[in-house]
Amino acid sequence: MVVEMHAGLASDGGSKLKMLLTFVDALPTGNEEGIYYAIDLGGTNFRALRVEVGSGSVVTSRKVELPIPEELTKGTIEELFNFVAIALKDFVEREDGKDEKRALGFTFSFPVRQTSVSSGSLIRWTKGFSIENAVGKDVAQCLNEALAMSGLNVRVTALVNDTVGTLALGHYHDEDTVAAVIIGAGTNACYIERTDAIIKCQGLLTNSGGMVVNMEWGNFWSSHLPRTPYDISLDDETQNRNDQGFEKMISGIYLGEIARLVLHRMALESDVFGDAADNLSTPFTLSTPLLAAIREDDSPDLSEVRRILQEHLKIPDTPLKTRRLVVKVCDIVTRRAARLAAAGIVGILKKLGRDGSGVASSGRTRGQPRRSVVAIEGGLYQGYPVFREYLDEALVEILGEEVARTVALRVTEDGSGVGAALLAAVYSSNR
Ligand code: ADP
Ligand code: MG
Secondary structure, eight states: OHHHHHHHHHSTTSSSSOOEEOOOOOOOOSOOOEEEEEEEESSSEEEEEEEEEETTEEEEEEEEEEEOOGGGGSSOHHHHHHHHHHHHHHHHHHHHOTTOOEEEEEEEOSOEEEEETTEEEEOOOOTTOOOGGGTTSBHHHHHHHHHHHTTOOEEEEEEEOHHHHHHHHHHHHOTTEEEEEEESSSEEEEEEEEGGGOGGGTTOOOSSSEEEEEOOGGGOOOTTSOOOHHHHHHHHHSSSTTSOHHHHHHSTTTHHHHHHHHHHHHHHHSSTTTTOGGGGOSTTOSOHHHHHHHHTOOSTTOHHHHHHHHHHHOOOOOOHHHHHHHHHHHHHHHHHHHHHHHHHHHHHHHHTTOSSSSOOTTOOOTTOOOOEEEEEEOHHHHHOHHHHHHHHHHHHHHHOHHHHTTEEEEEOTTHHHHHHHHHHHHHHHOO
16 A cells, blocks of 8 residues: 555556545644535535534534435436535525525545646546546536526535545544545545655645645555455446455445355355345345344344345345354455455555654654544444444554554544535635
8 A cells, every 4th residue: 555655646647546636735723714515425425514613613503415316426417516506505595595605615525636625627436426528527617607507606615525524624623633534435545645745746835845635545456455256246347347446345335245246156156045046146235234234233043134134135034054154244344344444544654654663754763652543434434333343453453552552543423524614614714
């Protein structure tokens, strides 16, 4: 991971890790004031938030959450953003009236080539979205056009990735926050890099001497990553083949499907599922929340596992022994994902000289551990305790207990959205 981070910082296209510039060189300090809106678009749900900031505190006064209709993820960008603009308009009109002028933080969690903190073009879609006419377009401008058409007086002042929003809120609460990780529908991370280490952008100057880099780590790949036949089958089923390899081993859209592929092969090659093999042949019938429920069933007879197999996979009457096997498969898929995410986090800490290995660029050595906070959010991480346990366990295993004690993972509730609102505040008042 560290090698690829260096390569991605050295040149565009130098690594599968894009290491994207965000133009975020200042994080919220606590002095921000006012009312801001944020929208969070980038996975399963669309969220709009109204955020009140002042006197060192930030509160989400209201929020709405709507599922994104499946057909809008495959249509045109105008259709998608009209949906967003109408939802935001309803929300703003209810909260502040329709003429209110407000700054908007736009969290758009897909890889974007930023041209400033408030503009940038979509590089490509991930997480099952495929709206062809959007690729290469300035998504902030497209959204501003949709907002103007809807008659709203709200404009984008910060276009950010969800990781960057999460980092902003994390840093607002705790200045030791150096990185942010998302483990939800997809997975990604960002961290604060020194501008002189961003070699591909020579002469980049910021007041702080640093800039947040969006790693797009979902696309990480390495020959050191063991890939199973199930990973290959999964990749074949997706619209973004050969991309997002790390994400496909870790995140919520994919874990249930990996487990289904394993169970399907077991059904084909043995008689553990009786003659129900066909019922396991439909892609994406085992969601990740179901995989989690299977793993977390602590009833003595695994009755929840029985119910899920019956209702969702149409496999009736499994003996206890078979249900135990299913739990084990879900456990293995979960554990691998959590450990890979932990390894990625250690990669960032290592790049920052905060993994306790004593080669910190700051010249600090062992014995002077600095506290490092990693802001983290996402439905998979927050909703699945076993995943969190495995992730923590792997961090301790890789870092050692002493160093692991200096690393705190901190959940930032709605950070991706609230953080974007805070950045809208930073970048509409200061410049
Ligand atoms: P996004 O912001 O990208 O829409 P979220 O952070 O809300 O995504 O996470 C949603 C994902 O988290 C879902 O795709 C689902 O797979 C996963 N998820 C949600 N709840 C749970 C749970 N209880 N157990 C395991 N995974 C979950
Ligand atoms: Mg999200």
